[in-house]
């Protein structure tokens with residue numbers, strides 16, 4: 001058995017993590033052994049390795065926050081589960097590992113016909129996209145939403161969910177080469193960021209009132225997005241891909257009475273009753289199985305290539321997510 005572990009944090013994320021062998025753990029009451037099939041490397045995983053994330057596990061730790069696995073062995077009192085069942089790994093459980101022990105009652109069963117790679121990305125980005133669209137502004141069919149980093153996984157899910165609800169999205173990317181991927185994910189309107197963004201947005205939407213802006217970038221990208229919003233609109237920031245604070249000119253912010261809100265899925269996990277969370281995951285997992293929700297995969301790596309995998313995930317201009325498939329050579 002092997003896992004990708006780290007005992008320190010540092011500015012170069014791939015330098016602190018390495019694959020190591022570990023002994024087969026013993027199963028306690030109500031526990032199962034899981035064989036991990038796939039787990040993504042998200043920006044939050046990279047920030048966890050560099051020590052810049054909002055929640056850091058005690059050291060030493062195993063990398064990885066989400067993923068899917070199959071039940072490989074049942075401990076005493078866990079016979080409600082069957083060997084081979086496909087399950088969502090508990091969030092925050094250190095998922096870059098060939099095997100892990102989990103409490104059976106924390107597991108969510110997944111449709112057996114689902115693609116493990118797609119289901120491995122279910123716990124974090126699809127609910128983020130869904131909740132940001134659902135919980136801040138009461139949007140009606142035909143309304144417009146604008147987002148940046150639209151070629152990210154969250155951006156792609158957001159487009160797919162918005163399309164299914166009859167919402168129009170304006171999708172902002174930072175490079176021409178990202179346009180095709182967003183269009184392939186269903187984003188009809190794609191613009192490259194720039195100082196005149198608000199003018200191009202007004203033209204493209206025929207001056208529609210845009211009441212929701214979704215910002216994953218920060219820095220001056222926040223200001224450029226805010227300038228496209230209607231008076232009284234809400235901008236939700238959920239990421240800092242630029243590494244800079246959200247910058248908002250008071251002239252944009254004050255005169256138009258904009259609201260800036262933050263969104264962190266970790267807060268939703270903390271404050272939402274488990275049955276409500278299960279309901280969201282049941283719905284989203286079915287949509288992944290039906291391919292209504294899908295994210296592009298740039299490359300997959302085995303556990304022994306964890307350093308290369310983390311370096312690839314930390315680099316920009318990818319064509320999709322980096323996944324770890326720990327049990328593939």
Ligand SMILES: NC(=O)c1ccc[n+]([C@@H]2O[C@H](COP(=O)([O-])OP(=O)(O)OC[C@H]3O[C@@H](n4cnc5c(N)ncnc54)[C@H](OP(=O)(O)O)[C@@H]3O)[C@@H](O)[C@H]2O)c1
Pocket residue numbers: 042043044124125128149150151152153154155174175178216217238239240241242243263264265266315316317318320321
């Ligand atoms: N708050 C929450 O609860 C929550 C939940 C999930 C995700 N997130 C955040 O959402 C963001 C997207 O996550 P993801 O997994 O969807 O990402 P992803 O698929 O890995 O894509 C990363 C995105 O960031 C863009 N990017 C990278 N460096 C950038 C820079 N310096 N300036 C502007 N854009 C840059 C990339 O554009 P290029 O392709 O051009 O490099 C790409 O669009 C991340 O910030 C993540 O931490 C937050």
